Amino acid sequence: MQTAAGQQRFCGREFTTEEVSLIQEVVETCAGISRLELAHTVCELLKWKRPGGGLKARECRDLLERLESQGVLRLPDKKSCGSSKPRKCIAPAEKRQVHSELTGSVEEFAPLDVELVESRQQRQLFQKLLSRYHYLGYAMPYGARLQYLVYVRRPRREVVGCVQFSSPAWRMKVRDQWIGWDDATRKLRLQHIVNNSRLLVVARIRNLASMALSGALKRLRADWQQQYGMAPWLVETLVDRQRFYGGCYRAANWRLLGETSGRGRMDRTHQRHGAQVKTVLVYPLVKNARRRLTGGE
Helix, strand or coil: CCCCCCCEEECCEEECHHHHHHHHHHHHHCCCCCHHHHHHHHHHHHCCECCCCCECHHHHHHHHHHHHHCCCCCCCCCCCCCCCCCCCCECCCCCCCCCCCCEEEHHHCCCCEEEECCCHHHHHHHHHHHHHHCCCCECCCCCCEEEEEEEECCCCCEEEEEEEEECCCCCCHHHHHHHCCCHHHHHHHHHHEEEEEEEEECCEEECHHHHHHHHHHHHHHHHHHHHHCCCCCEEEEEEECCCCCCHHHHHCCCEEEEECCCCCCCCCCCCCCCCCCEEEEEEECCCCHHHHHCCCC
């Protein structure tokens, strides 16, 4: 049983009662991810960084374990394998070239194969493609995530796209108002939302983005449930309005909710961080998704 959160002092930093409550919420919401991933997520949210800008992940992991020993939270079991190195961001290449020479209409190449990224080789390919061809480059997302590679079968098997889903924005005014959330309900139900954080096509094939996204969405609910033990009910995405219209989402009947306030996905303190204002769209994966998210069934 968890005890009430209180102020903490650790490694020269004072953590307020509100910050400790936030840490509790992160651990409860991000079920299924490792202790290291939790530490990175908490550091990002609380801006707990070294003078050079690196996250204090090791110190944060020690803090999480101390909070667990005090009964404040319950951490996932330790994993015996994997690297403890910080996540490495891969900068996007300056030159934007098309990866595939294929052209035409997507119907000429259907059906597409949408495969969950699981092997090291697949992860390296996914990272390489986003690093080179996506305007944001590649950075390992914090929290839960699933990644997919999209292939055509003819005239030869070839990768033509990438789709990534990850943890949702902690707070987003237009989304939370549309759902009808207060803070308590959002805390309980947030884990039923997934963010489509990357969508990339690397061939000049008409309507490829729409079909790639559709194929990934068909897999998402079952794959997320298997990986994290929680079935998503709603998918959100944020479109940079200065660069894109979001046509593949609108054509697939995603609902336009409005725009972000320019604070960034991980903002928790209602302070503007100078992030780009983005268009917010959502797509239900189940019937009555909005009602379920408010606690109704």
